[in-house]
Amino acid sequence: MAFSLRGLHRNRALxxxxxxxxxxxxxxxGCADPGASAAGNPSGGAQTTAARNGVVYNTxxxxxxxxxxxxxxxxxxxxxxISKDGKLTVATTAxxxxxxxxxxxxxxxxxxxxxxxxxxADKLGLELDVQVTSWENWPLKTQSGDFEAVFSNVGVxxxxxxxxxxxxxxxxxxxxxxxxxxxxxxxxxxxxxxxKVSVGSGTNQEKxxxxxxxxxxxxxxxxxxxxxxxxxxxxxxxxxxGRTDLNIAPYPSTVYRExxxxxxxxxxxxxxxxxxxxxxxxxTLRGNGLAPVISEALNSAIKDGxxxxxxxxWGLSEEALPESKTITxxxxxxxxxxxxxxPSGKAS
Numbered sequence: 001m002a003f004s005l006r007g008l009h010r011n012r013a014l015x016x017x018x019x020x021x022x023x024x025x026x027x028x029x030g031c032a033d034p035g036a037s038a039a040g041n042p043s044g045g046a047q048t049t050a051a052r053n054g055v056v057y058n059t060x061x062x063x064x065x066x067x068x069x070x071x072x073x074x075x076x077x078x079x080x081x082i083s084k085d086g087k088l089t090v091a092t093t094a095x096x097x098x099x100x101x102x103x104x105x106x107x108x109x110x111x112x113x114x115x116x117x118x119x120x121a122d123k124l125g126l127e128l129d130v131q132v133t134s135w136e137n138w139p140l141k142t143q144s145g146d147f148e149a150v151f152s153n154v155g156v157x158x159x160x161x162x163x164x165x166x167x168x169x170x171x172x173x174x175x176x177x178x179x180x181x182x183x184x185x186x187x188x189x190x191x192x193x194x195x196k197v198s199v200g201s202g203t204n205q206e207k208x209x210x211x212x213x214x215x216x217x218x219x220x221x222x223x224x225x226x227x228x229x230x231x232x233x234x235x236x237x238x239x240x241x242g243r244t245d246l247n248i249a250p251y252p253s254t255v256y257r258e259x260x261x262x263x264x265x266x267x268x269x270x271x272x273x274x275x276x277x278x279x280x281x282x283x284t285l286r287g288n289g290l291a292p293v294i295s296e297a298l299n300s301a302i303k304d305g306x307x308x309x310x311x312x313x314w315g316l317s318e319e320a321l322p323e324s325k326t327i328t329x330x331x332x333x334x335x336x337x338x339x340x341x342x343p344s345g346k347a348s
Contacts, residue, residue, distance in 0.1 A: 047104060051259035055315040057098060061108040065115050066313065068122040068306045074296055075125035079289045082148050088126040090117045091133050091147040095232070096249075098256050098314040099153050112252070112314040116169055116298075117151040119306050120282070123297035139163070142285055149294065150283040153250055155204065155272050161329040165291035166281035168327060169298050170311075171319040174205055175254030176268035177247050179240065186246070186268025189215040194222040195245040198235045201228050205248040208274050240264065252316055259315070276336055280319075281327060291326050298324035 047060040058064075075083070082088070092100045092113055100111040109130050121128035133141060138150050143163065156166045176186040186192060189212035199205045206226070213223035227244050229235040232253075238244045240263050247254075254266045271277045282298075284290040301307040302323065311317050327335050 049260055051256070051315065053255070053259040053315055055259070055313070057256075057260075057314070059104050059110070061103040061105045061110070063103075063110050063115075065118050066306050066309045068119045068301055068304065070125040071123045071297070071300055072125070074123055074293060074300065077293045077296070078124050078126070079293075082288070082290055083124075083126065086127055087129040088117070088121040088124060089129045089131060089146070089148045090114075090121075091131050091138050091141065091150045092117075092152045093135050093138070094132045096153065096253050098316070099250065099252055100151070112310060112316055113151040113153065115310040115313065116301075116307070117149070117282075119301040119310065120149075120294055120297045123300050124293065138283075142283065145285075148284065148290060153280055154283045155278045156281050156327050156332070156335075157273065157278060158332060160283070161286075161327065161332045163286055164283045165286050165288075166279075166283055166327040167291045167294035167298060168279040168281040168321060168325050169307075170280040170316070170321060172272035172278045172280045173251035173319070174208065174248055174270050174272050175251035175266050176270075177239065177249065177254040177257060177264050178245060178267045179242070180263050180265050182245070182265070182267060184246065184267040186270075188212070190219075190221070191268070192216075192224040192246065195224050196227055196243070197224045197246045197248060198227045198229060198238055198244045199248055200235075204272055208270060209248065211274075236264075252314070252319065255315060279321070279325075279327075286329070291328070295324040295326040 047058070049057040049059060051057060092109055094100050094102050094109040094111075096111075098111055100109060100113040102108065103110045109132050114130060117130070118128050131147060133147070135152075138147065138152065138154075141147050142150055154160075155172045156168070160166075176184070178184050184191065184195075192209070192212060193216050197209060199209055209224060209226055213226075216223045227238070229238060232249070235244075235247055236257070239247045246267070251266075251269055257264050258266050282291070282294050284294065298307065302321075308317070308320060311320050325335065
């Protein structure tokens with residue numbers, strides 16, 4: 001990104017809500033903490049992983065990504081401060097298979113999030129410039145101008161729309177996973193009563209579980225015991241060894257593990273915006289004009305089929321959206337009403 005854009009927004013960033021407001025349990029929606037190392041990451045091992053769902057995951061640095069053609073009509077709509085260096089600078093956290101993670105060389109960020117970002121950059125005639133950052137850092141660095149867009153399983157919520165604009169590109173769900181021998185069927189609070197559930201601190205998953213525990217306590221039932229681990233690898237080890245009963249994580253990651261391991265399975269699914277619904281979206285600085293252009297680029301990729309090919313490549317077809325929408329503070333309430341009215345299990 002050009003230095004002038006950083007300077008343009010730096011003072012503005014100092015005056016807005018602190019990062020803790022964005023990342024605290026009350027604010028998160030549609031996102032895990034993808035900054036932790038991903039359990040099952042085949043770094044240093046095979047270049048591909050054949051899964052039971054028929055997907056062959058390419059985990060090598062040589063991705064041979066699905067590409068799209070430049071759309072000149074869209075390219076001219078990119079704000080000048082963003083297009084002047086010829087790059088689309090995208091942040092990702094590279095810690096959650098198959099969404100965003102490091103390839104087998106332990107340094108190249110790959111995954112469905114980067115493939116979708118590549119389609120957008122192609123449509124806009126820009127070079128994709130990927131910057132790996134921690135989950136905690138993306139909000140302020142996007143406000144300061146270091147990042148022009150974030151593609152890292154970020155969900156839309158009422159707090160974030162005060163600072164960012166969004167271009168939706170995937171449904172947002174969390175999955176519950178357990179050992180293969182388990183008989184759990186997790187649909188709501190009653191189903192986790194008395195169980196040990198691993199969850200990331202300060203994540204949307206934790207927000208959901210805390211609300212469910214409050215519901216259980218109101219009914220006089222035993223709450224779940226929440227357990228916290230420093231990484232996904234530690235979390236999955238605790239689950240597979242029986243030290244926890246359940247783990248809640250981004251649904252695509254739980255599906256990946258179910259299809260590439262012999263000891264785990266998905267036993268439940270909940271919208272990441274529970275009790276409402278939410279979507280995963282590209283995240284841009286509020287009011288800079290980029291989100292609507294990204295939405296148009298995504299809709300062009302949906303129309304030409306390249307978007308569907310990317311999701312199929314990573315086993316995420318069931319989270320495909322029929323249309324990308326630009327979501328801002330001004331229209332957030334209306335989009336939430338539409339999502340809530342949508343039948344359960346369907347993306348809006």
